[in-house]
Amino acid sequence: MSSHSHRATTKTANKAFKSGHASKGSLKQKAKGRLPGKDSSTSHLSSAQTKLARRNTTKQLQQQKRAAIVQEARLFQGRGGVPRIVCVIELGDGTDARRCVKELAGVLGEEAEGVEVDGKGVVNVNASRFKTSLQFLIPPARDLYTILDCTKAADYVVFLLSDETDVSEWGDTLLRCLQGQGVGEVVAIVQSPNPTSPPTPPPSATLKSLLSFIRYFFPTQEKVFNTSISSDASVALRHLCEGTPKDVSWRAGRAWVVNEGPLGWVEDKEAEEGKGTLVVQGFIRGGRLSADRLVHLQNFGDFQVEKIISAPVATAASHRAASTSMSGTASTPTVLSARNPTTSDTLISLNDPDYMENEQTWPTEEEMASAPAASGSMGPPQSTSSLSKKKTVPKGTSSYQAAWIVDDEEEKAEGEDDDDSEDGMSVDGGLEARDGPEGLEGLDGKDEGEEEEEEEVELESRLGESDRFEDLDNEEEEEQLENYRQSRQNLDRTDLAFPDEVDTPKHIPASTRFARFRGLKSFRTSPWDPYENLPVDYAKIFGFEDYDKTGRRVLREGKEVGVEVGTRVEVHIKNVPKEVYESQNPSLPFFMFGLFEHEHKQSVLHFVVQRNTEYEEPVKSKDALILCVGPRRYRINPIYSQHTRGGGKGANNVHKSERFLRAGTATVATVYGPIVFGNQPCLLLKETSDPLAPILVAQGSFLNADTKRIIAKRIILTGHPFKVHKKTATIRFMFFNPEDVLYFSPVQMHTKYGRTGHIAESLGTHGYFKAHFDNVINQMDTVCMSLYKRTYPKWSEPFVAPTAGSIVDMEEDEEMDA
Known part of the structure; x- marks a missing residue:
């Protein structure tokens, strides 16, 4: 009896369908994970031909890069070649830049016998052995601004490190500034403050420690040279003469x-x-x-x-x-x-704004009196007394804007008196300030920083009027300074613990105090017109329909013309x-940088910055700083806003402002300044008692010049659930009168536990109100209402960097005056 066996499978292999087009699955399997190239002209070729085309393209790119490197190397070769600029910076105590230049030039022997180094800031050395020439720049020690200028134009930067002392705090700040600014090729050289004859090399442990230190800032370093030894000096000189210096990204294309x-x-x-x-x-x-x-x-x-x-x-x-x-x-x-x-x-x-463009004029009293009775004008007739009537308007409102404000008193009878005029400002062809002692603090919706600035200006004006001024004792001055710094730190900690939360004033209606604020249903998607209620400063600046497209065109023309x-x-x-000609110091170099098209025009600039972790003082919005971007320096008062992840703008291009520059996160700093093109690094410095040694606050890079970016300041009004019944609660302490409850009733509220709700009705006369929420509310929860206002930066001005010579001259003049 023969054994019976079943088939291994019941599936049958049918004949493949003959299609003229490959399926997506077959193409994906054939690609084997490779992404398609930009050029699809080789799609009709076989796999072998495609592989050959890719090899040919790669070979052409390699040839182009090698040709560019050779051309760049030829730029420095020959008798008429461009000299290599080498900036020598003293980092360690006891190091001497001129001694280092003498040791490097001594390698050339007779070629450099006539080189004068003592007392000069620019030393030219002709190295005919290497068919090139060197131009050494020796900036003054501990002069940060001059060193930054010299490194901007240098091909090589030589750092002198001491084998006995560590780099000081000033040297650490300088290295961080150079790291943020970007420098060319870096060479590290160790020197001994007390050289011996014959020279003794430092221990290997010291060299390893210095190499580890310099690698922290510039990871590509491989060796620390010792120019006191002839062999090391020869290797270092050959590296300067025969190497190809790398180009800094922000200098690419800029002359x-x-x-x-x-x-x-x-x-x-x-x-x-x-x-x-x-x-x-x-x-x-x-x-x-x-x-x-x-x-x-x-x-x-x-x-x-x-x-x-x-x-x-x-x-x-x-x-x-x-x-x-x-x-x-x-x-x-x-x-x-x-x-x-x-x-x-x-x-x-700057643009010259036309203040009369699209301006609607208001008729005068004579024109109204001479107008015929049946003029057919729209609206109720107005008497002369009604035109000259005083109104209560927010502070800072012009007479033209006040003419369109409907006041509550206009609905009253003509015989009634205006009892509320003492709480506002009167308008009668102009603005009249209240004569009371307290004034109208906060009526214009200004934040606390702006109010503090006004108080400082008022204090300065009072001090200017006084003829006598007595200096405080040193102990009292130090005590007041410590109290001021402590108050700044307390404000920083309070803002970090309770961000954007403010207390509703009791003596001023919330609808008046926060008149310039608005509520948004969604911060990221709610519409916000970028041209709404712009200040006059926006009529002076320049903008682009497509900044990125204009930047690419400008950079391309800069490389061709x-x-x-x-x-x-x-x-x-x-x-x-x-x-300019008379102030030139012959011992210092003079630099001239070319600008691209439109780079002189003013616009709104945005920079992505990160705070320096070594700086511990709080940095508040609109604090005075020094901006170093490209070849320029400006004194600015920036405002800060959140940097959206990925650089996106969202649906409405609205970004939340920040009161302080926080550490550990990227923040956008916004200023008024000249337009910038390209990938430009930036530094934010703060002046100290030493004019030549500022402190590094933050560093970053240029983002864009977007005039439509809306920076919205947020404030949060908080209330306490007084009585709670499931989804309904009675809220108190958010407002203090029923008028404010009615005014803010359209604004959506939220709680710290994630509930959302709205105002249902006002209760009583003390600002209590009933609110409904989307879920059961907790008695321990806090009810919040977010309001937003657009903020703008202040104008910047050019910053003239002090030099060691100018400071000495100022001190001599002060001594002569004394």
Whole structure:
């Protein structure tokens, strides 16, 4: 009997369907996880041909990168090549930058015998052995602003570390500033404050400790050199002469020139008195330079370029050509770029607002009296007495705005007296302040910071009127300073524990105190018109329909238009004050940075910053700080707002303001300032008793110039559930009169336990009201009402950085006056 066996499976393999198009599953399986490329022109090729095309594309990209590196290296080679700028910074106590330059130049032997280093801030060394030249910049020690300026233009930054002492707190602040600003190639060198002969190298443990320290700020460092030893000095010099310095991202495409030798000055009879043409000579670096664009001079502002003339380096070939020429001179300089008045940038930074545009005028009394009775005008007739009637309006309201406010007294009979006028401000063609001792504090909806600023201004005016001023004792001054700092810290802690919560005033109606605030059903989705009730400052600034698109066009044109990089030129800058020429210190370098199109115009700038963890003092909104962005520095009073994750704007582009700059999170700082393009890093500094050593408060980068970004200040009014019955509760202590309850009844409320509700009706005459919620409310819960108001920054002004020489001159003048 034969055994019976079943089939292994009951499935049958049918013939595959012959389709002219591959299914999604087959394509996904064929791709094997590889993402499709940007170019779909190879989609019709086979897998082998596609692989060959990818290899060819990768090879072409490699060739382009290698060609760019070779071209960049050629920029510094040859007798007429661009010198490599090396900034030497003293970090440790006892280090000497000029001794380091002498040790590096000593490696060249006879080539550098005539180099003068003592007393100079700029030292030029010709390293013909390496077919290049070096330009050492030696900024003054402990001068933060000058060091930041020198590192902005440097290709290499050399840090001098001591093998006996640690880096001071000032040096740590400097490294954090340079880390946030961005620098070129970094070289670390160790020095001994007391060199011996013959020199003794520091212990290996010391070198490891210094390398670990410098790697904390610049992780790419591999070695700490010791230039007192000839072998290490030779390796360090070869690294400076043969290496290819990395480019800093914010300098990509932006031209700058380091002046060589003394500045030139040409009197201009057509210019204003005290102004003329400044001549800067040097190599163009970074990007192309055009005469149609503006240039920025450190500490002096923006100026127009008249023309750019070639200034080639004198070589042996040029001397031979000059000797054989008929005129006996070298080739005459040529104009490489000249300013075109029709296409060049102007120095206009603000719009001139038209205050009468779309203005609706109000008829005068004479026009009303002379008008015919049957004029057919709409609305009830108005008498002369009604036009001159005084109204109660919020503080800061103009007469035009007051004309459209419907007052409660207009509904009264003509014979009734206005008993509430003492609680407001009268308008009769203008505003009259109340004569009472307390005034109308908070009627305009200002926050606590603005009220404190007004009190400070009033105090300063009173002090100015007084003829006598007595200094306090040192102990009392220290005690008051400690009390002030303690109050600031208490305010910071209170805001952190109870964010945005305010108490409703009892002597002022909440509808008047918070007249400028509004309620939002949803902070992220509720509509908010960005052009509603804008201040006059917004009529002065510039905006873009598409800032990102304009930025890409401006950066692209900056790389294509202008004189090429590496050309030695003379830049003639017009209408420059003579003090720029006279104030130049010959021992310090002079820098000129080119600006892109529109970068002189004022707009609303937003920066994403993170607070420095080493700074412990509270940083309040609108505190005075120094903004360092790109080649510029400004004194600002920024306002802070939340940075939406991923940089999104939401449905309405509304962002919550922050009263303090918190640590551990990214925050957006908003200021008025000149427009910026590109990825620009920024630093926020705060002045100290030492003008040359400010404190680093925060660092970050430029976000955008969005004039439609709404920064809304939030306040939270809180109430206590007095009686609770399931979803209904009686709330007290949120308002103190029934009028405020009726005024704020449309605003949605919420509780700290997550319930939402609304006002149902007012109870009694003390501000109690009944509220309904979406779920059962807890007796221990707190009822909250969120109100919002748009805030705006203050105007910024250029910051002139002090120098060691200017401070010495000021001290000498004070001693002479004394």
